[in-house]
Amino acid sequence: MRNNSLASVYKFHRSKIMRTLKNFKENRKDPSRVWEELVFCLCTPQTRARNALNAVEKMRSLGLLNNPDSFRTALVLKECGVRFHKTKADNILRAFRQFGDILNKLNSEKDVFKLRDYLASNVRGLGMKEASHFLRNIGFEDLSIIDRHVLSHLVSAGVVGSRPRSLTRKRYLILERKFKLYAKKSGLKPSVLDLVVWAAATGEVVK
Incomplete structure (x- = not known):
């Protein structure tokens, strides 16, 4: 791996990253876990992953995952700091x-x-980003999650010149190809590198 900082992050979080990816594959076997991952990814746009995760856990405790109600769900999302809670x-x-x-x-x-x-x-x-995130979280490893952390890292690593203001499907696919090439040069699978970049930016491995 070329980037010494990423190499140290990977070394520090390696066991957690491998365990997380294994859990993602297990998720696909259980429809209830697939549903939870879908709800999580529907909550994440412009919202911290930890807040989205807290919202899913609160919905589970209140029985809202199995019987969602738009009004009560919106209250939970708002309470947990999920932006655009009514729409979501x-x-x-x-x-x-x-x-x-x-x-x-x-x-x-x-x-x-x-x-x-x-x-x-x-x-x-x-x-494209949220669909990629959802599929990765249920065990598909061939996709890349081009989020703000990945984009910032690609810019700092010189892989792309600047962060695009918006991500059309065409632009997303171009960036995904560049990320995969960067992952290959780094000696990591894209699914692993994504979690390494996330851990480098946030200090933790969530999902």
């Missing part, structure tokens, strides 16, 4: 109604890139 609560309710179709697609579609396109096009609240 509506998105969660919509996704709950679609979840059978989503599960069928996950089980029938073998091409992970087609899966991502399906999710980004059909699940309100999921763009």
Whole structure:
């Protein structure tokens, strides 16, 4: 790995990262865990991952994951610091109604890139980044999560010139290819490098 700072972060967090990736693969075997990861990813846009995780845990404790209610869910999201809580609560309710179709697609579609396109096009609240995040969190490793931490790192490493103001599908795919090439040169899988970059930026491995 070229970047000494990343190398030290990887060494420090390696066991937690490997355990986290193993847990992601286990998630796919349990529909309830798949649903929790979908709710988590619907909460994450412009919101800290820890806040989104707290919201999912609070929803679980209140029985809202199995029986989501837009009003009560919005209150929980707001309490946990999830931005745009009303819109995201509506998105969660919509996704709950679609979840059978989503599960069928996950089980029938073998091409992970087609899966991502399906999710980004059909699940309100999921763009390319969030769909990639969701699929990574249920064990798919061929995608990259091009979030602000990854973009900032790619800029500082000289992989890209600057952070784009917006991410169209075309631009996302270009950045994803660059990230994968950077990961290969670093000697890490993209799924591992993503968690290393996250840990370097935040000091912890969440998901």
